Amino acid sequence: AMEETEKGAAFISALTTEHFVLQTATSTTYTESAARSSLYVMALSSAMVATGFLANSPDVLLPFLAAVLPAVFLLGLFTVVRLVETGLESMHYLDVIARIRGVYRTLGPDAETLFSKQNGRWPEARTPALRLGALMAFLGTTASMVAVINNFVGGAIIALLAHAFGGQLPKTTCAIIGLAGMVGLTWIFLSYQRWRFAEFDDASRINE
DSSP states (O other), rough: HHHHHHHHHHHHHHHHHHHHHHHHHHHHHHHHHHHHHHHHHHHHHHEEEEEEHHHTTTHHHHHHHHHHHHHHHHHHHHHHHHHHHHHHHHHHHHHHHHHHHHHHHHOOOOHHHHHHGGSSOOOSSSSSSGGGGGHHHHHHHHHHHHHHHHHHHHHHHHHHHHHHHHHOOOEEEHHHHHHOOOOOOHHHHHHOOOOHEEEEEEHHHHOO
């Protein structure tokens, strides 16, 4: 009996340690997400400031934009992909914490009440944002915010390419082409994000 008691105490100690580690890991995903978003926005802001200084020098401006805008767009693309992954990592950690809470509920009547699902973080949905609908939840992520900004950069690149290689296309037409490109890129991103989150949900159901 003493050995069983010691094993039980060691198990609970391991669970609480794992709980703490998971909370720390979740905080790390938030920190990384904020740092990556800030890095991208700072890079884009610097590029826009430099563009403003060169606005009166067309001979220099176009080569500058041709070099800088694709680089900023690629940086944004890499940032967005990683932001989706950090969001999934955070959800994974929170799912494991929820399972640990399930073990806590078995420790006694008081624990069953204290650690019940109704007293958990989000009793009715995986996250509060999902109560507004899946589409609104996906639009509210940090990855979506950065993606929309970056897709405007992509649309600007498409508009410039249309102006450069479209012969005598009016500027308005080039702008419409760029806007259509931005919408298309946003649709591709949202589809990718939903696919990655759907994969996570399927894996979570298998592990339950």
